[in-house]
Amino acid sequence: MLYLDNAATSLKKPPGVYLSMMKNTIANSANSGRGGHFYSLRATKKIYETTESICKLFNIDSIERIAYTQNATYALNMAILGTLDKNSHVIITQMEHNSVLRPVNKTCRYSVIKADRHGRIRPADILNLIRPDTKMIISTHASNVCGTIMPISKISEIAHKNGLLFMVDAAQTAGCLPIDVEKDGIDLMAFSGHKGLMTPMGVGGLYVGDNVSINPVITGGTGSMSESLVQPDFLPDMLQSGTLNAPAIIAAKESADLILKETPEAIGAKEHELAVRLINNLMNIDNVIIYGVGNDKDRNGTVAFNIRGMDSVMCAQILNDEYKICTRGGWHCAYPAHCALGSEKTGAVRASFGYFNTSHDADKLTDAIYRISKHYKHKKNGV
Amino acid sequence: MSNLIVTAGSVTTAIRLEKQLNYAGDLNAAVIHTPPAISTGGCSYSVRTSPDKLSLIKQIMSNKKIRVRKFYIEELVNGERVYSALS
Numbered sequence: 001m002l003y004l005d006n007a008a009t010s011l012k013k014p015p016g017v018y019l020s021m022m023k024n025t026i027a028n029s030a031n032s033g034r035g036g037h038f039y040s041l042r043a044t045k046k047i048y049e050t051t052e053s054i055c056k057l058f059n060i061d062s063i064e065r066i067a068y069t070q071n072a073t074y075a076l077n078m079a080i081l082g083t084l085d086k087n088s089h090v091i092i093t094q095m096e097h098n099s100v101l102r103p104v105n106k107t108c109r110y111s112v113i114k115a116d117r118h119g120r121i122r123p124a125d126i127l128n129l130i131r132p133d134t135k136m137i138i139s140t141h142a143s144n145v146c147g148t149i150m151p152i153s154k155i156s157e158i159a160h161k162n163g164l165l166f167m168v169d170a171a172q173t174a175g176c177l178p179i180d181v182e183k184d185g186i187d188l189m190a191f192s193g194h195k196g197l198m199t200p201m202g203v204g205g206l207y208v209g210d211n212v213s214i215n216p217v218i219t220g221g222t223g224s225m226s227e228s229l230v231q232p233d234f235l236p237d238m239l240q241s242g243t244l245n246a247p248a249i250i251a252a253k254e255s256a257d258l259i260l261k262e263t264p265e266a267i268g269a270k271e272h273e274l275a276v277r278l279i280n281n282l283m284n285i286d287n288v289i290i291y292g293v294g295n296d297k298d299r300n301g302t303v304a305f306n307i308r309g310m311d312s313v314m315c316a317q318i319l320n321d322e323y324k325i326c327t328r329g330g331w332h333c334a335y336p337a338h339c340a341l342g343s344e345k346t347g348a349v350r351a352s353f354g355y356f357n358t359s360h361d362a363d364k365l366t367d368a369i370y371r372i373s374k375h376y377k378h379k380k381n382g383v
Numbered sequence: 384m385s386n387l388i389v390t391a392g393s394v395t396t397a398i399r400l401e402k403q404l405n406y407a408g409d410l411n412a413a414v415i416h417t418p419p420a421i422s423t424g425g426c427s428y429s430v431r432t433s434p435d436k437l438s439l440i441k442q443i444m445s446n447k448k449i450r451v452r453k454f455y456i457e458e459l460v461n462g463e464r465v466y467s468a469l470s
Contacts, residue, residue: 036415063395223394224392
């Protein structure tokens with residue numbers, strides 16, 4: 001099978017991740033931050049080492065400012081529900097995933113920065129949406145549908161000039177695009193581990209800048225201030241209740257260190273190259289529609305397309321059944337993004353490249369799409 | 384026997400402090416569960432270290448922006464551990 005669904009999760013992990021997961025399930029499954037015994041402290045110190053690597057990756061200067069979650073969705077919910085309420089207004093982009101749309105819709109008033117047919121937004125459009133009750137701007141770093149990269153530094157500049165917080169959903173980019181919370185002016189950032197960071201599943205996190213006031217959504221045991229009925233007011237304990245997935249978090253150090261060595265820039269460039277190769281190939285097939293920014297620079301390794309007139313879910317199914325290629329058809333939990341791209345009625349087939357893919361994979365998918373489109377065209381024409 | 388106990392609250396902060404102190408020199412720092420005598424009734428974490436270099440320890444904390452709660456001297460008196468807070 002050829003795996004091209006890295007926007008959903010990374011199927012393969014670096015070998016060190018598997019080894020670490022096994023080793024630390026045996027050696028470091030004690031409950032970190034619970035008591036002062038050898039095994040607990042050893043697990044906690046191992047988790048700390050992973051956090052150090054993640055801090056290096058995102059240029060975060062204080063370890064305490066990262067709270068681990070199960071995934072990016074939990075981190076986004078923690079941030080949105082913990083900083084906004086029904087009296088707040090927030091500005092989001094049209095390219096957001098449901099993990100932003102649904103908690104925002106549930107929690108507060110919001111306005112949407114419209115995206116164009118390529119999934120791009122114009123940062124200047126934000127100015128018209130700012131109101132006296134606006135508290136925050138939220139933007140995905142890159143669309144999970146078509147891979148368009150958002151101008152986060154420019155959005156951040158506008159946010160801070162207007163006294164607003166800026167939150168980034170880095171689910172699609174952590175590990176495969178450079179992120180610098182200082183340079184990019186990020187106040188809050190949710191990231192998933194299992195996608196670009198290639199950690200085991202069940203690892204995500206929230207970065208909280210020191211200018212952010214946040215209330216905990218999940219409360220409970222933190223291993224600190226046990227005498228109090230009130231959640232600790234210090235990070236990460238405030239946002240990190242319950243037992244952490246220690247073996248998976250510890251294993252995340254292996255992939256984070258690999259990424260630090262190879263650099264997110266280089267990994268992102270390779271994935272971009274694969275996406276561009278696929279797009280250039282698909283552009284030679286006359287009845288294929290490609291969504292997003294095409295082969296421009298502001299894209300990552302995620303490509304959305306359709307065979308004209310063909311249902312996207314059916315196309316993905318044929319790719320799976322007949323060509324042994326894993327892609328994802330449908331609406332990708334981001335219907336408004338599809339509305340911007342013009343694929344709201346059909347959804348799209350999404351092929352997303354990851355660390356382990358090669359140019360051969362892009363060519364193999366092209367070949368399959370060529371064959372499917374030819375067959376579909378003939379079938380449609382009754383040939 | 385005399386030790387300096389720095390109470391930190393979060394285990395993450397305690398480990399951070401321990402690492403920084405051991406990195407800076409021979410401060411023999413170790414994370415411990417805060418002794419009940421100086422905790423506020425519940426769980427928290429502290430760093431046990433050498434009492435000789437308090438000013439260096441405070442300087443490291445200041446440079447690295449590590450926020451702690453209190454400093455105590457731990458002494459063994461008649462076989463019992465006794466704690467006295469430093470101002």
